Amino acid sequence: MAVDAPRAASPGEAAPGHAAEPLLRTRGLTIRFGGLTALNNVDFSVAREEIRAVIGPNGAGKSTFFNCLTGVLRPTSGAILFGGADITGLPPDKISQRGIARSYQITNILPNATTLENVRIAAQSRRHSWSLLSHYRAYRDIIEKSEAALDSVGLLPKAYELAANLSHGEQRTLEIAIALATEPLLLCLDEPTAGMSAAETQQTMMLVRSIAKHLTILIVEHDMQVVMELAQRVTVFHYGAVLAEGSPAEIQQNKSVMDVYLKA
Ligand SMILES: Nc1ncnc2c1ncn2[C@@H]1O[C@H](COP(=O)(O)OP(=O)(O)O)[C@@H](O)[C@H]1O
Ligand SMILES: [Mg+2]
Incomplete structure (x- = not known):
């Protein structure tokens, strides 16, 4: 199936903030666990109604990133802006009420x-x-x-x-x-197809595509086939930092991304 074209944000929607600004933005997002820097100065933004894939080797910080966005973990430094509002450090229930689910x-x-x-x-x-x-x-x-x-x-x-x-x-x-x-306005899916059969994975992809008509989605997914078919853009995490970002085709040809995955 063809990759959906990126959809423009529609003006006047119920989401907070201005339609032209990203729905979610992080600035310098950093979290340390003792001596381990699990997220290191992450600047990230996602447009309204985009499907963004988040990939990277095990331990790269993908789940930790979602944990920070949803208030499960409090970042050591940096900011999380949702619809233009600073939600850094809010507890999970407050973040859920603002419209982030995972x-x-x-x-x-x-x-x-x-x-x-x-x-x-x-x-x-x-x-x-x-x-x-x-x-x-x-x-x-x-x-x-x-x-x-x-x-x-x-x-x-x-x-x-x-x-x-x-x-x-x-x-x-x-x-x-x-x-x-x-x-939610933003749905964060952490490896939704993990442990699924090929048929179930296919069904889940169709499901994600259908619910994405009204939502912004961040999806951690290892299967590049799934990523290519679903996402408009891909962000690659490596050692807690953003290594690369681009269209699925750009990411597949990116030299440093290939190096990381070949070494993994
Ligand atoms: N609550 C925690 N306490 C200590 N270390 C953690 C915690 N959560 C994650 N880590 C560490 O942070 C790093 C990133 O983990 P994680 O975000 O789960 O990676 P990914 O989801 O990309 O595989 C790993 O080294 C992991 O062991
Ligand atoms: Mg994970």
């Missing part, structure tokens, strides 16, 4: 809750206008949103299954539904 590299669901319950808990966490609605209407609203999120990933028929009984691929897809239920 899935984890390791599946992170409640196995003994149903598929729908897993999504409902996430949908509820985003809701902060209880007083505007009766409890019952608010609850119905959340269930409907949760069902819509499940429907958008094709898991609605499994709504009342225990999450533990889903296949590995379905559990990973459920994670995407959980993230979508918080109605």
Whole structure:
């Protein structure tokens, strides 16, 4: 399938800030764990409604980058701007309410809750206008949103299954539904196709492409085929720094990127 052309930011959308500015920008983002500099002065920006692949060898800092963006880790220095607002150091729930969601590299669901319950808990966490609605209407609203999120990933028929009984691929897809239920503007997917069969990987790619119509997506992905087909641009991390950035074709031909992957 052809790579989608980069889409221009549309004016007047609900996202905060000005449409022409990047949705997300980091300036000098740095995090140290004792003597290890896991992120070193990262300047990064992503345009609204872009699909950006983030690649790099194991230990390059990709998951740590997502952990900083989502408030799981507090950067040592530097700034994170989202829709023009400084969100550096905000806790995860506040960042989620601003519109950043993520899935984890390791599946992170409640196995003994149903598929729908897993999504409902996430949908509820985003809701902060209880007083505007009766409890019952608010609850119905959340269930409907949760069902819509499940429907958008094709898991609605499994709504009342225990999450533990889903296949590995379905559990990973459920994670995407959980993230979508918080109605994000930016979705960070950390190796969503890890451990998936070729068929499941293909389905996940189609899913990411379909949800990307309304979202900005950062995706950590090792499979270059997936990266080439999905992403408009690719950022390469190496030792916690940005080694290269460009179109998938540019990155595939980049000498220093090739060196890193050949050595890996
Ligand atoms: N919470 C942490 N405490 C200490 N070291 C960490 C922590 N998280 C990540 N690291 C280290 O930071 C580096 C980057 O890790 P990570 O972001 O997981 O890499 P990637 O996702 O690119 O494989 C690794 O050396 C890892 O061991
Ligand atoms: Mg990782």
